[in-house]
Amino acid sequence: MDTSVMDLPAPVAARLRRPGWRDPRLLAGLAMVAASVLLGSWAVRTAQATVPVYVTRGALVPGDRVAAEDLAVVDVRLGTVDLDHYLRADRPVATDGVAVRAVGRGELVPASAVGSSDELxxxxxxxxxxxxxxxxxxxxxxxxxxxxxxxxxxxxxxxxxxxxxxxxxxxxxxxxxxxxxxxxxxxxxxxxxxxxxxxxxxxxxxxxxxxxxxxxxxxx
Missing domain, CATH: 2.40.30 (Elongation Factor Tu (Ef-tu); domain 3)
Incomplete structure (x- = not known):
């Protein structure tokens, strides 16, 4: 019986290749990191952003003239109130506007509280x-x-x-x-x-x- 031993070639260890800049997985990871940074930056800017809104110095009653010089201005953070419902100080105030309903002293002035004297x-x-x-x-x-x-x-x-x-x-x-x-x-x-x-x-x-x-x- 032939008992000779065959010499098999020694296995060659596979070398790990360092991922290159064009590797899809690396590009996807970089994109996720960049998106997270941008989202965080946007959230911080939004939280710190404010809009000037008018508040009353004294109580307004129906028929009172509403003029910018008779009101005070406060900065309101975005997201805390629906600013479209209030009189914003970064927009012009109608020169013939009057209060059509009462607004208490120190309150934000609702846009719906200002109108024309014809409405009264x-x-x-x-x-x-x-x-x-x-x-x-x-x-x-x-x-x-x-x-x-x-x-x-x-x-x-x-x-x-x-x-x-x-x-x-x-x-x-x-x-x-x-x-x-x-x-x-x-x-x-x-x-x-x-x-x-x-x-x-x-x-x-x-x-x-x-x-x-x-x-x-x-x-x-």
Whole structure:
């Protein structure tokens, strides 16, 4: 039996080739790193970007003229509010713009709160009070008007008060100084829809008392 051993060629170890610049895997990795850097940079810039927006210095009530010089400007970060809903300071303000609804002091001015005087169907009416008004009765607050008939001269049951109007906007409050302010003599100017003028003017001319009752939470 032939027991000779055949000499086989020794295996040659495969050499790992260093990836070149044209290797698809290397290019894909570089692209992912570059995209991550750009995305992070964009996120940082966006988080730091601000837009100037107008805020009120004092309460605005319907009919007030809205002009840039009467407002303050604050910088608002992008993404914190929908800036298209507010009056931006980097855009011109209409020269004939007026407030068409109340905006509290120090609030961002909604774009929808500024319009034309033609949109308003309100008339200012002054109500003289027999008692000092509540501290919640301030410009921009909402109030209800109540009428109390005079007390009967005989033993008849007194008539109950009745509400004349609800949620009227206060335009102005005048309170005399000194002792008269505590006992009465104050007047509150409210904005009344045209349709309610007959009822309210009749009550103001009649014997009895008209009271201004604040709607809580609207006095700023």
């Amino acid at each position: 169907d309100l008339r200012p009416v002054s109500v003289t009070l027999v008692r000092a008004p509540s501290s919640d009765v301030v410009p921009g607050a909402l109030v209800d008007l109540w009428f109390t008939p005079p007390a009967p001269e005989d033993d008849a049951e007194p008539a109950e008060p009745n509400q004349l109007a609800g949620a009227l906007t206060v335009a102005e409050v005048s309170t005399p100084s000194g002792a008269f302010g505590a006992s009465g003599g104050s007047s509150v100017q409210v904005l009344v829809p045209s349709s309610l003028l007959p009822v309210i003017l009749t009550a103001l001319a009649a014997e009895g008392t008209v009271d201004v009752v604040p709607v809580l939470g609207t006095g700023g």
